[in-house]
Amino acid sequence: VGQRENRPGEFELIERYFRPMAGRAGLGLRDDVALLSPDAGFELAVTVDAIVEGFDFLPDDPPEAIAAKALRVNLSDLAAKGAAPFAYLLALGLPDTWTEAFIARFAAGLAKDQGLFGIDLIGGDMGRSGERLTVTITAFGRVPTGALVTRDGAEIGDTILVTGTIGDAALGLRLRKAGATDADGEDARHLLGRLRYPRPRVELAPVLRRYATAAIDVSDGLVADLAALCDSSGVSAEVDVERVPLSPAAARAVDADAGRLEPILTGGEDYEILFTAASGDAEAAMAEASAMGISCAAIGTIVEGADGPTFLRAGTPMSFRRPGHDHFRP
Amino acid sequence: VGQRENRPGEFELIERYFRPMAGRAGLGLRDDVALLSPDAGFELAVTVDAIVEGFDFLPDDPPEAIAAKALRVNLSDLAAKGAAPFAYLLALGLPDTWTEAFIARFAAGLAKDQGLFGIDLIGGDMGRSGERLTVTITAFGRVPTGALVTRDGAEIGDTILVTGTIGDAALGLRLRKAGATDADGEDARHLLGRLRYPRPRVELAPVLRRYATAAIDVSDGLVADLAALCDSSGVSAEVDVERVPLSPAAARAVDADAGRLEPILTGGEDYEILFTAASGDAEAAMAEASAMGISCAAIGTIVEGADGPTFLRAGTPMSFRRPGHDHFRP
Numbered sequence: 001v002g003q004r005e006n007r008p009g010e011f012e013l014i015e016r017y018f019r020p021m022a023g024r025a026g027l028g029l030r031d032d033v034a035l036l037s038p039d040a041g042f043e044l045a046v047t048v049d050a051i052v053e054g055f056d057f058l059p060d061d062p063p064e065a066i067a068a069k070a071l072r073v074n075l076s077d078l079a080a081k082g083a084a085p086f087a088y089l090l091a092l093g094l095p096d097t098w099t100e101a102f103i104a105r106f107a108a109g110l111a112k113d114q115g116l117f118g119i120d121l122i123g124g125d126m127g128r129s130g131e132r133l134t135v136t137i138t139a140f141g142r143v144p145t146g147a148l149v150t151r152d153g154a155e156i157g158d159t160i161l162v163t164g165t166i167g168d169a170a171l172g173l174r175l176r177k178a179g180a181t182d183a184d185g186e187d188a189r190h191l192l193g194r195l196r197y198p199r200p201r202v203e204l205a206p207v208l209r210r211y212a213t214a215a216i217d218v219s220d221g222l223v224a225d226l227a228a229l230c231d232s233s234g235v236s237a238e239v240d241v242e243r244v245p246l247s248p249a250a251a252r253a254v255d256a257d258a259g260r261l262e263p264i265l266t267g268g269e270d271y272e273i274l275f276t277a278a279s280g281d282a283e284a285a286m287a288e289a290s291a292m293g294i295s296c297a298a299i300g301t302i303v304e305g306a307d308g309p310t311f312l313r314a315g316t317p318m319s320f321r322r323p324g325h326d327h328f329r330p
Numbered sequence: 331v332g333q334r335e336n337r338p339g340e341f342e343l344i345e346r347y348f349r350p351m352a353g354r355a356g357l358g359l360r361d362d363v364a365l366l367s368p369d370a371g372f373e374l375a376v377t378v379d380a381i382v383e384g385f386d387f388l389p390d391d392p393p394e395a396i397a398a399k400a401l402r403v404n405l406s407d408l409a410a411k412g413a414a415p416f417a418y419l420l421a422l423g424l425p426d427t428w429t430e431a432f433i434a435r436f437a438a439g440l441a442k443d444q445g446l447f448g449i450d451l452i453g454g455d456m457g458r459s460g461e462r463l464t465v466t467i468t469a470f471g472r473v474p475t476g477a478l479v480t481r482d483g484a485e486i487g488d489t490i491l492v493t494g495t496i497g498d499a500a501l502g503l504r505l506r507k508a509g510a511t512d513a514d515g516e517d518a519r520h521l522l523g524r525l526r527y528p529r530p531r532v533e534l535a536p537v538l539r540r541y542a543t544a545a546i547d548v549s550d551g552l553v554a555d556l557a558a559l560c561d562s563s564g565v566s567a568e569v570d571v572e573r574v575p576l577s578p579a580a581a582r583a584v585d586a587d588a589g590r591l592e593p594i595l596t597g598g599e600d601y602e603i604l605f606t607a608a609s610g611d612a613e614a615a616m617a618e619a620s621a622m623g624i625s626c627a628a629i630g631t632i633v634e635g636a637d638g639p640t641f642l643r644a645g646t647p648m649s650f651r652r653p654g655h656d657h658f659r660p
Contacts, residue, residue: 032407033375045363077362
């Protein structure tokens with residue numbers, strides 16, 4: 001307790017760790033609000049996501065990784081909508097056991113990501129949360145007026161595309177729960193890394209604005225997120241499971257145990273982008289993504305229907321015991 | 331446990347309780363972001379505040395009051411800056427023990443406040459929080475370009491003004507901790523009501539834009555918030571404690587025990603507005619506030635100095651054992 005009473009207060013923490021990160025719109029974190037002055041011709045996309053200890057990350061995750069994840073899940077939402085992130089608010093709920101060393105590393109993780117993604121902290125809130133660290137981020141992106149990419153524009157005949165690789169985070173989560181660490185070899189390191197450090201596809205935003213008829217980031221799992229996109233668009237989909245892109249580590253996991261295909265397709269937290277494009281645009285979209293260093297695969301087609309997407313494996317529809325990663329009822 | 335498994339999922343909760351409240355910018359809560367299209371000539375003021383069970387409200391507070399408080403502490407921040415609130419995002423962390431009945435009442439409380447303040451829900455996040463209900467709200471306000479009222483413009487000779495009455499919430503909190511209820515008479519009802527249902531002074535925003543040289547809402551206590559305003563402005567202040575407006579209930583509490591004056595001046599959560607105006611404008615500011623039904627009192631003067639405000643009682647400076655209500659280290 002004596003040691004805890006020596007911890008700095010809210011104002012000292014802001015001064016030491018967060019004020020140096022503040023962008024101009026944050027008024028130096030010296031006032032009660034941030035002030036956004038959108039440029040003519042642009043709209044603001046805004047999203048909020050909270051991550052909570054024990055649910056969205058584990059207590060012994062590195063502080064830098066917790067910071068990165070809190071931020072990146074929000075940047076992924078903006079990217080999927082064709083918006084370019086520029087600022088964020090941080091609401092930090094500190095558990096009774098917080099230490100200044102933790103905050104220093106957490107802030108360093110945020111600072112590094114600010115540089116990486118070209119964004120600024122513009123405000124926030126800090127308070128006590130009792131048992132669990134809670135990090136709530138509100139992120140802001142710019143999008144040219146009228147150009148937001150929604151979920152509801154997919155049309156029959158559109159090609160379904162997805163960036164990167166699918167299922168790594170879900171396999172990483174299973175490893176994590178089984179007690180695996182980075183020391184368990186290269187595949188484990190890759191899969192755990194994908195779980196801890198999502199890579200929001202912010203560079204893809206202009207490509208999506210140009211070609212996507214609908215888009216969503218893959219946070220609840222490919223199956224659930226494609227279902228959500230189809231539901232919003234009033235269409236259905238057929239996916240060729242063999243064309244879903246897997247990392248070498250995930251492919252080896254499926255080779256070892258074909259049962260892993262279900263968590264790969266239904267597990268959450270890939271933070272890749274799933275989008276649809278007119279079939280005539282699919283090649284150009286893939287080429288432009290590739291030119292930005294983002295691999296992009298065509299995995300299926302939008303079809304008529306209201307029954308939800310079909311995932312075909314060697315021509316046979318798969319059925320899933322648990323079609324979605326539900327953050328709410330794990 | 332059986333009963334818990336019958337609780338609705340995230341999507342059903344959104345559909346039943348939150349979608350009906352969604353404003354146009356919220357895209358029907360059917361996408362991953364909200365889309366704000368600021369009008370030409372306006373900037374956006376944005377603020378975030380979290381309230382956590384056991385710290386900012388108590389587990390047996392009415393759900394409607396928890397909802398109102400979460401929203402209103404944010405609206406108060408906007409009002410103090412001269413901004414007119416129009417929308418908010420809700421990040422809801424539900425404890426393991428949540429019930430649908432709680433959510434229904436919580437949502438009803440939000441819906442009522444939306445009507446009262448003319449604002450819309452435009453997005454959010456819902457997830458599990460473990461032990462404590464956590465409500466994080468990001469609120470958006472409009473302010474004419476260049477008209478934001480900051481903390482840092484107070485000038486020597488300015489009059490210091492404050493709306494409403496000070497200290498009721500602090501006295502309410504003491505009653506609450508001592509186990510008092512609304513049944514303990516009219517004064518208890520008044521003081522507990524002020525604690526549970528802050529009244530953000532949103533109508534005052536245009537008056538502040540016209541007359542205030544600096545402003546802050548009184549959330550950490552009159553003493554601490556005036557100190558923050560003075561610190562930002564590079565000035566000091568002299569306050570005549572006899573002119574600090576008290577409700578009849580608070581005045582009776584001080585008559586009964588003069589020691590109550592300290593928590594009245596240093597206790598938090600008044601959510602009144604403290605502002606400064608050129609001495610020649612003070613009368614007009616008070617008259618315009620009064621015309622809007624908001625009482626407003628001149629309590630002191632901005633003076634030169636860097637040592638923090640002086641609170642004079644019968645001409646003698648008061649000293650406080652605990653000058654600020656620290657949400658962070660209660």
